[in-house]
Amino acid sequence: MRHDKAAMVIDLARRMAASAEGLTLDDISREQEVGRRTAERLRDAVIMLFPQTEEVSDPPNKRWRIRGGLSAFEQAPTTEELVELTKAAQGLRATGEPGRASALEGLERKLKSAMRSTTLNRLAPDLEALVRAETIAVQAGPRPSADEAVLTEIRQAILAGRPLGFIYSRPGAEARRRSVAPCGVMFGRANYLVAADRESGRIQTFRLDRMSGVRGEDGMASPPADFDLQAFASQSFGIYQDEIEDVVLEVSPDGAAEARAWRWHPTQTVEDRPDGGVVVRFRASGMRELAWHLFTWGEQVTIVHPARLRAVMAGELEAARRALERTSVQKKQ
Known part of the structure; x- marks a missing residue:
């Protein structure tokens, strides 16, 4: 069995051990991104390597799971996984969420304490080097609170x-x-x-x-x-929820490359224009937060639709103009 297939078998075994109800062949096909015949071969390989695998009847399907977990050998995290966990905790702490950061730091300690000393000693130098070489850029904005x-x-x-x-x-x-x-x-x-x-x-x-x-x-x-929380969150450009509208934005050729790489919204489509620009379309609420974001694009973005977004943008510009005028008057006095 080639190395990539071996890695897929180990990954599938981990997924089976992490699932209380077990995985169906359709689950295996979807999560491993393979066809049904390949999913059957992967399942059979897991059963051969891990005899404790159980078959669970769930008409009209069958499920497979591994009860009791896997050994430390199969479960040892990689350097990259530990680095991402450390960075996630650091990011939460840097943005003012010590409670959530502590939860991830506790998980990191548990993982390390469960690892064999030889494995931990082997990973430690690379882990320390990568943690020093990578950091989280904290953006300006409201300080979140998660007491x-x-x-x-x-x-x-x-x-x-x-x-x-x-x-x-x-x-x-x-x-x-x-x-x-x-x-x-x-x-x-x-x-x-x-x-x-x-x-x-x-x-x-x-x-x-x-x-x-x-x-x-x-x-x-x-x-x-x-109610679906993920669907609810996806309705808005940001957090604020109001009327859902069709948004159409034209991006000039200067900003087209960045617009293609930008994740505007889960429902977005990006169409090329003959002049080298793009048209971005999506359905969302939260026009005020979208207007705030569009300020960062300067002259590269034109609002085609909806009219309410143009009105919100104009209102924000007018508020900024009045604030600048007040500042100018105060300086003269």
């Missing part, structure tokens, strides 16, 4: 299907006590609780740093049966 106690309350309420109560404070508005059905958390430049209002059922977002007195409440409160 460990708040996250614990949210996660416990989600797992128990219970309501979540908290006091929510917004600038210029009176603080209110809220009771919601928690759906999940979106982490980003600012961290948000996604929850359904218990009376109207409307999905709303709440910034974690504006929440206080967070606690689980008595009763039952689950998200709508058809």
Whole structure:
């Protein structure tokens, strides 16, 4: 068996050991990106190398899993995997999220403590060199807040299907006590609780740093049966959710190469123009955040649609102009 096939067999064994319910042949085909016949051969190779593999009946399918995990030999992480874990923890700590950083650092210590000393000694020099050679560039923006106690309350309420109560404070508005059905958390430049209002059922977002007195409440409160957090997050260009609109942007030839490489939105399409530019299309809400982003493109991007995005962009420009005028007047006085 060639080395690449051997690596695929080990990877499949790890996936089987990591899955409580097991993998079907369709799962194997999809995750390994192979045809069904190749998936069958990979499954047979795993069964031959790992006799503890179990076949689970799940009509109309069959599943295969490895109970009890794999040995330290098959599970030893690579240098690249440990470096990425270290960088992820450093990135969270650098952006002001010590609670989440500590969780990853704890996982790193557990992995290293489970490794054989000879393997750890072999990886240590390369690991140290790569950690020193790579860093996280922290971008300007709101400082996210993910207080460990708040996250614990949210996660416990989600797992128990219970309501979540908290006091929510917004600038210029009176603080209110809220009771919601928690759906999940979106982490980003600012961290948000996604929850359904218990009376109207409307999905709303709440910034974690504006929440206080967070606690689980008595009763039952689950998200709508058809709610999908990933789909909800993908609707918006950023975090803010408003009306979903068709967005069409024309990018000049000077910015075309960067636009082709840019991930604008999960629904995006990029079309070439005869002049060397491109047309970017996607469906999203969050026109204000999109307008903020478009400022970074200068004259390279023209807003074709929607008109509301042009209006939001014009409003932001006018607000910036007024701020500059106030500064000029203050300097003259």
